[in-house]
Amino acid sequence: MKRFIAAEVDLAIGKRIQQRRKEVGLTAENLAEQIGVSQQQFSRYERGATKINVAHLVNIAVILDTPISWFFADSRAENLTFTNAQDYVPVRNDALKQRLDYHWTNLSNDQKRNLINFLDAMQK
The missing domain is CATH 1.20.5 (Single alpha-helices involved in coiled-coils or other helix-helix interfaces)
Structure with missing residues (x-):
C-alpha cells in the first residue's frame, strides 16, 4: 500500500475548506470565530500549513452543512476511499x-x- 504524504492531504483539505466556505458565503474570520480559533490559525488550516484538529474539521463540516468525507475528496490518500464525495450537493x-x-x-x-x-x- 502506497503511503500518502500528510502535507498533501493538509493542502487538499485546506483548499476544500476554503472552497466550501466561499460557496456558503462565510468569511474566514466568521468561520474561525464559530469554531473557536484565531483568524491566523484558521488561515494556516486553509493554506495547509498546519494540520487541522479533527474536532475543528467536524465543526466546520457541521457549520458548512457538508459531509466530512467531502473535505478529503481531492487528497492523494490512496488508502482512503469515499463514495461520490465530489458529487456532494x-x-x-x-x-x-x-x-x-x-x-x-x-x-x-x-x-x-x-x-x-x-x-x-x-x-x-
Missing part, C-alpha cells in the same frame, strides 16, 4: 441557492443560456 434550499449563485458568476453568457435551456428541458 447540499440538501437545504438556501445552501443550494448559494452554490448556484457562486457558480453562476463564473459562467459565460453562453454557459448561462445552456444551463437555462437545460433546466427548461428538465421541466417538460
Whole structure:
C-alpha cells in the first residue's frame, strides 16, 4: 500500500475548506470565530500549513452543512476511499441557492443560456 504524504492531504483539505466556505458565503474570520480559533490559525488550516484538529474539521463540516468525507475528496490518500464525495450537493434550499449563485458568476453568457435551456428541458 502506497503511503500518502500528510502535507498533501493538509493542502487538499485546506483548499476544500476554503472552497466550501466561499460557496456558503462565510468569511474566514466568521468561520474561525464559530469554531473557536484565531483568524491566523484558521488561515494556516486553509493554506495547509498546519494540520487541522479533527474536532475543528467536524465543526466546520457541521457549520458548512457538508459531509466530512467531502473535505478529503481531492487528497492523494490512496488508502482512503469515499463514495461520490465530489458529487456532494447540499440538501437545504438556501445552501443550494448559494452554490448556484457562486457558480453562476463564473459562467459565460453562453454557459448561462445552456444551463437555462437545460433546466427548461428538465421541466417538460
